[in-house]
Amino acid sequence: MFKNEVQKIKATNTQLINDDGTIKKSQVAVYARVSTMKELQKSSFELQVSTYHKEVTSNPLWEFAGVFADYGKSGTNVTHRKEFNKMMELARLGRIDIILTKSISRFTRDTVSGLKSIHELRDLGVEVKFEKENISTNDTAFDFFLSVYSSVAEEESRINSSNVLWSYKKKMNNGGNTTTRLYGYTFDKDGNFIIDEVQASAVRLIFKLYLEGKSLKEIINSLFDKGYKTLNGSDYFSIGAINKILRNEKYAGDMLLQKTTVTKIGTRNSAPNKTKPMFYVTDNHDPIISKQVYKDVQAIIKSRSTKYYKDPSRKVLTEYANYVYSLIGQKFYKTKTNHRNTKNEIKLLEVIDNNRNRILDAKNIYYRQIDMTLENAANEIVKSIKTVKFDIENELEYKVNNAGIIIEIEKQTKEISTLNSDLATIKTSDITSDAQKQLKNNLNQKLNDANDQLLKLNYQMLMRYTYEKNIPLLMSKLRQLKNKEDVDLKEIFNLIIAKDRDDLFLCIHLSNRNIDEINLSDELNNKPILSGTFNFIQTRLNVDVKWQIIII
Known part of the structure; x- marks a missing residue:
């Protein structure tokens, strides 16, 4: 009688099978980029994202890994595309298998950084599918296709920029006007300057008051009292706008061309021109003020700048500027330094209006208070690291x-x-x-x-209400923090909302919305996942600071 011997043969490819024998689903993410908010409003962005989401969720072999959307970001460089970089970080954590995107031009138009990102994704085992071109990074001919396509797109961008620069250079060589919008003037179809008498009277008043020794704030108040409006129809001029008017030679009838220059073709970054020739056109158009008045004003500006000179090589620490949002002032706090360059130097935050006046109802917050708030919250969230994910999911379900x-x-x-x-x-x-x-x-x-x-x-x-992509990134940061690794706490607590100086809400941004689209006032109704208090003392200030961690 034969004895049966059974030998188990293991599957040759277990990557697609879970331990329980079920099929492992691919984690599929969506990347979208729109260059302008106008495009976002006009186009079918909602339809695009929703369609991709439906495509992913209707595929039994796929699981949705999140949507990444960059608004108003150029495709020529990946450095400033936050959502793109977040997607790359999630891929490095092994949380993405496939990326769906509309086209190569939406993914990248920079050959070097584009190929680098795609090569890294392929090394990580991540496939990128481009709908418009109907091609995938797994296709054997993709490298050649991408290098040709991206080179053409990059050259097209360079040629377009060069053509614009050439036309401007030719116009400047001929003394032609390159200005299309200037307070005090309108322009006809040929670009000729036409004085707007109402605005011109405001310009004359600005120069007159400055010569009389008035401060910029006093000039702004005088303009308001007389009912003058800005170019955009606002009641108050900004200090920056007054400064530009006082320095602009065009009000004296002259024109200095090529004051700034593009730093790199294909980008919109500009800087003061120090490398290319400038073109000064005398008596180009009808002046609003005399050349002598303009000359006298420039002399005063120069004397004041010498008196209040600041060393440009000395950088001011502003790590919490535009990080703490004031509900009272409806603006982000800016950095202020008291007792600068002394042993008592101290940094704090203040809320200022468009004319650089402090909003008094929004009390100043010391940098050290923000340091202590972040440290307190970080310590507590690390202690609760085992339950944080559960707490977030409960808070989401409540929402x-x-x-x-x-x-x-x-x-x-x-x-x-x-x-x-x-x-x-x-x-x-x-x-x-x-x-x-x-x-x-x-x-x-x-x-x-x-x-x-x-x-x-x-x-x-x-x-x-979808947090899939951001929870793993958050947990990764918290584990690094627990392991005493160097972590920027602002990458965990993405911003702080100050209801008042002593009532702070630390926001963890997990939703797919752009922060600019979020009504921060509404978010204070969110259920906190952690909270605490500490006593803060600074000179004569002694307050009990209450903090809460909320998810937005």
């Missing part, structure tokens, strides 16, 4: 239930199903063909409206 968005989506989905059923029954009804046509048109209109509404709800759910 979603409170918003009722899932119920709205289900309601809208049910309505669409009912409308489709009604459309299907029209053909079998006994009504006339004209009546059928009319009823069909009405139902189709309702169906289109319902689909549009569902699209908006899904987009809102995706952008506001």
Whole structure:
């Protein structure tokens, strides 16, 4: 009698199979970039993102890993694309297998950095699929295709920039006008200067008051008292605007061309021109002020700048500027230094208005208080690292239930199903063909409206209540912090909302919304995941500071 011997043969490729034998789903992310907010409003950005999300979630072998959207960022350089860099970081953590994007031009137009990113993604085992070109980074001919495509796009950008520069240079050589907008003047179709008498009277007053020794703030108040408006229709001129007017030779009828120059072709970065010739055109147009008045003003500006000279090589520490948002002032705090260059030098934050006046109701906050707040919050969140993810998921569930968005989506989905059923029954009804046509048109209109509404709800759910991509990044930072690694706490607490000096909300940004789109006042209703207090003493100030960590 034979004895059966059974030998287990292991699968040759276990990468696609989980330990329990189920198929492992690919983690699929979406990357989108729009160059301007205008494009974002006009285009089908919501449709694009929602369509990709539907494509991912309807594929049984895929799992959604998040949407990454950069607004108003050029494709010629990846350095300033925060969401792109966040996507790369998530890929390095092994949380992305596939990236879907509209086209290569949306992904990159810089051959060097573009190829570098794509090569790194491929080394990480991440595939990038480009919809428009119908090509993937896994295709054997992709490297050649990308190098040709990106080179053409980069050369096109360089040629376009060069053509613009050439036309400007030719115009400047001929003494032509390159200005299209200037307070005190309008321009005809040929670019000729035409004095706007109302604005010109404001310009004359600015120069007159400055010669009389008035400060810039006093000039601004005088303009307001006399009812003068800015070029954009605002009631108050800014100090920067007054400074530019006082320094502009065009008000004396002359014109200095090529004051600034582009630092690199293909970018919009400009700097004061120190390497190229300038062109000074005398008596180019009708002046608003005399040349002598302009000359006298420049002499005063020079004497004042010498008196209040600041060493440009000495950098001022501003790490918390534009980081703490004041609910009272509805602006971000700016850095202020007291007792500069002395042993008592101290840095603090203040809220200033457009004319550099301090908003007194928004009390100053010392840098050391922010340091202590971040340290306190970081210590507490590291202590709770085992439950942080659970707490965040609970807070998200609370948010979603409170918003009722899932119920709205289900309601809208049910309505669409009912409308489709009604459309299907029209053909079998006994009504006339004209009546059928009319009823069909009405139902189709309702169906289109319902689909549009569902699209908006899904987009809102995706952008506001979907945290998949950012939770792993947060947990990675917290583990680094726990292991005593060097971590910038501002990468964990992305901004602070100050309800008052002693009432601070530390925000962890996990949603897919751009921070600029978030109404920060509304976020204070969010349930905190951690909170605490500490006593802060600075000279005569003694306050108990309350802090809370919220998810936005």
